[in-house]
Amino acid sequence: MSDVKLWDFHGGIHPPEHKALSNRTPIQPAPLPARLILPLGQHIGAPAQPIVAVGERVLKGQTIAAASGRVSVPLHAPTSGTVSFIGPQPYPHVSGMLAPAIVIDSDGLDAWAPLAPCADYRGLAPEVLLEKIRQAGISGLGGAGFPTAVKLAARPQGKIHTLIINGAECEPYITADDRLMRERAAELVAGIEILAWLIQPEQVLIGIEDNKPEAIAALQAALGERPFGLRVLPTKYPSGGEKQLVELLTGQQVPSGGLPTDVGMLCQNVGTCVAIHDAVLQGRPLVSRIVTLTGEALARPMNVEALLGTPIGELLAFAGLDEARMDRLIMGGPMMGFTLPSLEAPLIKTGNCLLAPTRSELPPPPPPLPCIRCGACADACPASLLPQQLHFFALGQEHEQLRAHNLFDCIECGACAYVCPSSLPLVQYYRAAKAEIRELEQKQHKAEHSRRRFELRQERLRKAEEQKEAERQARAEQAARAKALQTESAALPDRTAPLAAQPSLAAGLLEQQKKLRIEASMAQIALKKAEKQLAAHATPELEAQVAELRAAVEAAKKALEAVTAAAPPAVPASNDAALKKAKIELAIKRTELKKAEKAGADDAELTCLREALASAERALHAAEEASDKPAPQLIRTDKRPVDEKLRTLKTELAFARADLRKLERDEAADPPALESARTRLAEAERKLAEHQSE
Amino acid sequence: MALPRITSPHATGSTRTRQVMQLVLVATLPGLLALTWLYGFGTLLNLLWMSAAALGFEAAVLQLRQRPVGFFLGDGSALVTAVLLALALPPYAPWWLTLTACGFAILFGKHVYGGLGQNPFNPAMVGYVVVLISFPLEMTAWPAPHAVGLVEGLQQILGIAALPDGWSQATALDVRKANRSLTMDELWAQNPAFGYLGGRGSEWVNLAFLAGGLFMLRRRLFGWHAPAGMLGALFLMSLLFWNGSDSDSNGSPLFHLLSGATMLGAFFIVTDPVSGATSNQGRLIFGIGVGILVYVIRAWGGYPDAVAFAVLLMNLAAPTIDYFSRPRTYGHRKAERGFKVGD
Amino acid sequence: MTAVLVLLLLCLVCGALLGYAAVRFRVEGNPIAEQINARLPQTQCGQCGYPGCRPYAEAIAAGDKINKCPPGGAATIQALAELLDLEPEPLDAAEGEKPPMVARIREAECIGCTKCLQACPVDAIVGAAKQMHTVIAAECTGCDLCVEPCPVDCIDMIPLAGSLQHWKWDLPLPPGRLIASDRERAA
Structure with missing residues (x-):
């Protein structure tokens, strides 16, 4: 190692290491928990999709959730047992929020599913090898948890010339990688070889901080004559940060906002390398990881190999946790770890350390003073x-x-x-x-998106309106032409005239009806406007105007009714149409009433409107009865065929409930109206109950 | 159970603002001892009186601003301001003068800008300059070494009885400034009390402050950049413009380094992080600026000593220095200097 | 006396110049409305009293108040105040700032009337006559314009639930603003 050159990165600190607390004893297997919680999102990217059902028996290593999308990894059962629950469960996050998870009740057998080991990976195509890594559910075990297969596959420009293996483990307290390198150096080297074969880099650099002499010695022995460069780094936090390690080993900097691949480099954590070894050579998916249990609140700080999904409380209990002495619970190290609100969350793929310090060990921060720009x-x-x-x-x-x-x-x-x-x-x-x-960026993005959609909609509506207008004009022209034709033909004696007279009479009536209806609604609108104005500022002139308008509306309505009566009776096929009309009528009446209530109209008017509403409801009920279609809202809630009476009662109940709800929501609603709505609801409920008990 | 939610990092270093302030106070001890040994108990009396006054002002303002009084009094910044002022003002300055300086330092030097960490100017220098401009007579009344006793001094401070004529004496910087006809050697020969280098008294005081400063540097309370910049620039300037011992000489480099408030300024004033530049490169520039200005004002300006003015002027320039001395962030090709305003 | 006259003359000249410039260099269109519109949340909810965000933006450009947008809340007011160089004012709404909401149709109760479809300003509801309707949550702006027209009242506005991905740390208090537990420690 004569040509070894190391660079340095700016800054950095030398916090007390506290590594001796946990690195003296070998890695121990953690006890098999009775219940495992496996969150679906243990990595960066889209959460996995469950492919097992509650009650299903699963074997250790069986895939229980599949990757969804490109940046995602599958999830495997860490032990054999039964799926007992799929849904929100505690998650190791600083907020203490729940996250979707699969819960497995262990059967204590820890029986493996059949595995597919592959001794000669060199015979495999790179894609097949990558797929193997992806299917093993491996995501970065160093802390960030980026899906390893994605990282290996992403090569935006050119080749990766340097593979960097991160064994720096610069954070105080954590010794998981240290112990791993000491005890599993052979597997680690095999894992690195797989990666090197897959990527074919020009050089492989392994960075280890000089505070782990045993690990360095073990790795050196395991490496033998392999052309991998083992680099011993001076201890300085954060030399294990990906970007810092790249600079330390190569003197190059990863461009801002970029990845090491942008400068032809790739970083992998030592734990990930061992997981790759397990996945490829033994066919074992990622179901466990090595985690450091440390802190002075533990009687036996150590490293354990624990199944993913093991509740943190059980792990800490295994290490002899004294809860009274524990000041806080940290997942990760003292520099970048985050506090957990409780012991219930499970261990996940990214959890490299559980730190249970006492108050004197990591005292809570004193109240901050203003910055004095000391630099x-x-x-x-x-x-x-x-x-x-x-x-x-x-x-x-x-x-x-x-x-x-x-x-x-x-x-x-x-x-x-x-x-x-x-x-x-x-x-x-x-x-x-x-x-x-x-968040602001997202909001801005969403606002922009909504604005585009809104504008597109406006455009669409405008076009539809234009088209309608064009069609109307075309029709008018056609009618005019037809009329001209008619007058022309009327001049000539025509045999078909008596035949055409009958429909044209009907058509004329309908036409008249339509015209009158439009008139009536125009009058109605004018009246409403005037009333609104009147409500805003009452003047005698306005009142007179309103009275006049009212009379006009009445007249229009009467005229319309007269014509309607004269018109031929509705075609029987319009049963549906009638029902729809009644519904719309009802809805209009309700909106009117509500608007009036909101506008603070006087009681008399309200009562009037309410009556209109009630009559509209009655009309709807009648129409419903007349129509032979079942009421749609009931057929959905109640799949069984219902008799007419029940349906009516239920409809009444639904309307009563909706009414009451609207009133309740409306803060301005007057108590008597509320009361009456309540009585109505109660009445409807009682009637329905009576009917059902019959 | 709910365990506390605390943001990382959970481990913290050992340096605390309060301890920094305490160490600064400790580092002033050699200078204080030198001043007391040379000029009697005047400085010590001033120091006690001004500390009390500063704490009183601080407490009153905090109360007025509805900030936690006990919490902020504990940070020690008011005390440091008072002590630095006391070391800079002439011993036996009357009590009202020291009180005024103190009040201006705390009120107008610090709290009108928002308190600790917010002040653009060095509070002690603000107080110093205010009284320097307002009461020039009192401010030039430096005692001759070993001239004043404790009781007389106290009487002078309280204004009960004036000291006998001749107790005060022009400092070497004053004499040099006022000198028109004598060569340097003659000047020194005329004033045996000036000693060898920066004027007897002054040189010892400056050496004592240098010792305190080196102590702080060793304890890593600040980087070497600002003091080195200032002393280096002052040295170079005085070397450059040193024309032997003519009658219009500005004095030797050693004379400038060891007279007046040079060392006090270099280690206790220029190193003030709040009102100085933030980056190391910026601090070097800041210190150089102070050094140049000190010499310029001493040599060609209207005042015999210039540390306070130089520091205040450079305080004004500190944001601009920061503007041009931003480091290059990791992963960026070059440093983005200057502030982006709007788009 | 002369001085006063000169000043007066100067004022008159300047005033005339300014007046001329205002007429001569009048900006056609209203680019400021575009910028204002870009800062509005685009919920198109009409709670400001205008039919959509763009009309409100134009109204602001014409001098209306900037504090009428409940979905945008303080952040929008701040952004507008910065843009227009105005003092930020408190929100002018009875219910105050509204948290982000999303509409949800209780599908069992929907009668398929299509009224909400027509009311939705961003086409975030899919459905057809007599078919059950549903809200595309990702497109919904939470404007609640669909709630009113529903004849059977089956649309709920539910606050957007927080998730692990959206959880965030609070900005710490400025130093010196102590909370109760800190006070004990500081004492």
Whole structure:
């Protein structure tokens, strides 16, 4: 290793390591839990889709949820047992919210499903090998949890020339990768070989911090003569950050907003490499992971290999948790981990550490003092940001400035908050600001989308209107032409005239009816407008006008009725039409009533409107009875055939309920109306009950 | 059970603002001792009186602004302001003068801008400049070394009885400024009390402040950038414009480094993070600016010493310096300098 | 005396110039309305009293108040105030700012009247006459214009549920604003 050259990254800190707490004992298997909770979204991307049903028996390693979409991974049963529940369950998240999960009741047998090991992966096509990795449900085990197969397949431009294996494990307390490298170096190397064969990079670099001499020695022994470059990094947090590691090992920087693949590099965590080894050579999907249980509230801090879905409480109990001494529960390390609100959440693929510190070990942060711009944060920032400026801009919600100061290049490593003499929760500022900006962006996006849809709709309506207008004009022209023709033909004695007279009389009547109806509704509209105005500012002139208009409406209605009576009786086929009309009538009446109520109309008018509504309802009921179609809303709620009476009663009940609900929602509704609506509902309910008990 | 929800990081470093302030106070001790040894208990008396006054002002303003008084008094920033002011003002300055300086420093230097961390100017220098401009006579009354006793000093401060004539003495910087005809050697020969380099007294005080500053540098309370920039620039300027010992000489580089408030300024004033530049590069520029200005005002300006003015002027320039000294963020080709306003 | 006259003359000249410029360089159209419209939430709910966001944007450009948009809330008011250089005002609505909502049709009760379809400003409801209707949640703006026309009252406005993906940390209080537990610790 004579040509080894290492670079450095800006900033970084040296927090106390506390690794000796958990790295002294070998990895132990965690006890088999009775119940496993397997959240469907344990990775970045779309959650998996369950493909098992409640009550189904599953074997260890059996796929229980399939990947949905490209950026997604399947989920496997970590042990044999029965699926007992599919739905919201606790999830390891700082909010304590529930997330969809599959719950498996273990049968204690831990029986494997048949596996398909593959000793000679070199005989496989790369796509087949990738598919194997994808089907094994492997997502990055380092912490972020990006689907590994997607990462391996995504090669936007050109070839990947450097494969970087991340064994830095720079966060204090965590020793899962350390123990893994010590105990499973052979598997790790085999996993790296698979990756190297798949990607065919020019060089493979393995980065390990120099505080893990045993792991370095074990790996060196396992590597033998293989041409993989083992690089020992000086201990400095956060050297294990993907971007920092890339810079440390190659001196290159990942472009802002990009991925290491943009500069021809690919990073994989050591745990992921071992998982790939298991998946390819042994055919074992990802059903367990190594997790560090540490903190002074534990009697036996250690690393365990635990099944995914094991409740955190059980794991910590295995390590001898003293709940009274535990100040908080952290998933992940003390720098980037997040607190969990309870012990109920399960272990997921990204959970590399459970930290149960005592109060004296990690004391709660003191109340923050104002920033004094000491600049310690800028010196510590591995991304060369100006944390104090970002914090001021976040406080002032100056999103433009936050962007200009590259907020989104922040990796939330916590180095700034660690060194801050004023104890400012800097990372929280950045997280909140980032979330806020993203949310605003989404809102903006949605607004833009809605605006487009709205405009398209307006356009469509306008076109429809134009077309209607054109059609109407065409019809009018046609009619005029027909009329001209008629007058022309009337001049000549025609044999067909008596035959045509009958329909034309009917048509004339209908025409007249239509005209009158339009007149009546126009008068109605005018009246309404006037009434509205009257309600707004009553003047004698307006009142007179309203009275006049009312008379006009009456007259119009009478004329219409007269014509309707004269018109030939409705064709029997219009039963449906009548029902529809009645419904519309009812709806119109109801809207009128509601509008009047909202406008604060006087009681007399309201009563009048209510009566109109009731009569419309009656008309609807009559029409329903007349029509031989069953009431649609009942046929959906009640699949059994219902007799007429029951239907009527139920309809009445539904209307009464809807009425009451509307009134209840309307804060301005007067108590008597509410009361009457309630009585009506009660009455309807009673009648229905009576009828049903018969 | 509900465990607490706390944002990461959960581990924190050991440096705290309060401890920083305490260390700064500790670092002023050598300078305070030197001043007391040379000029008697005047500075100490001022210091006690001004500390009390500053805390009183601070508490009153916090009360007025409805901020938690106990919480903010504990940060020690008012105390540091008072102590720095006391070290900068002449010993035996009358009590009302020190009170005025203190009041201006706390009220107009700090709280009108929003309190700790918000002030664009160094509060101590604001207070200093206000009294320097308003009461020039009192401000030039530096005692001759070993001239004043405790009781007389107290009487002078309280204004009960004036000290006998001749207790005060022009400082070396004053003399140099006022000098028209004598060569440097003659000047020194005329004033044996000036000692060797920066004027007897002044040089010891400056060396003491240098010691305190080095202590703070060792404890990593600040980077070397600002003090080095200031002292380096002052040194270079005085070397550049040093024309031997003529009568119009501006004095030697050593004279400038070890006289007046040079060291106090370089380690206790220029290093104030709040009103200075934020990045290391910016601080270097800030310090250089102060150094150049100090020399310019001393040599060609109207005041014998210039640290306060130079610092305030550079405070004005600090945002501009920040504007041009933003670091290049990881993954970016080049630094984006300047603020984007609107689109 | 001369000075006063000169000043007066100067004022008159400047005024005349400005007046001329206002006429001569009049901007046709109303580009500001476009910018205002871009800051409105586009729910098209009409709660501002105008039939849609664009008309309200035009009304603002013509001098109407900027605080009439309940779905946009304080954020929109702030954005408009910044754009137009006005003082942000509190929202002018009885119910205050509305959380994001989504409409949901209780499908068992829907009679298929298509009234809501016609009311929806963004075509977010699918259905046909006498067929059950349903809301495309992703397209719904939560304007609640469909609630009123429904004759059987089967449309509910439900607040958009938070999810793990949308959970976010609160912005910490500015230093010095202590909460009760901090006070104990600080004391």
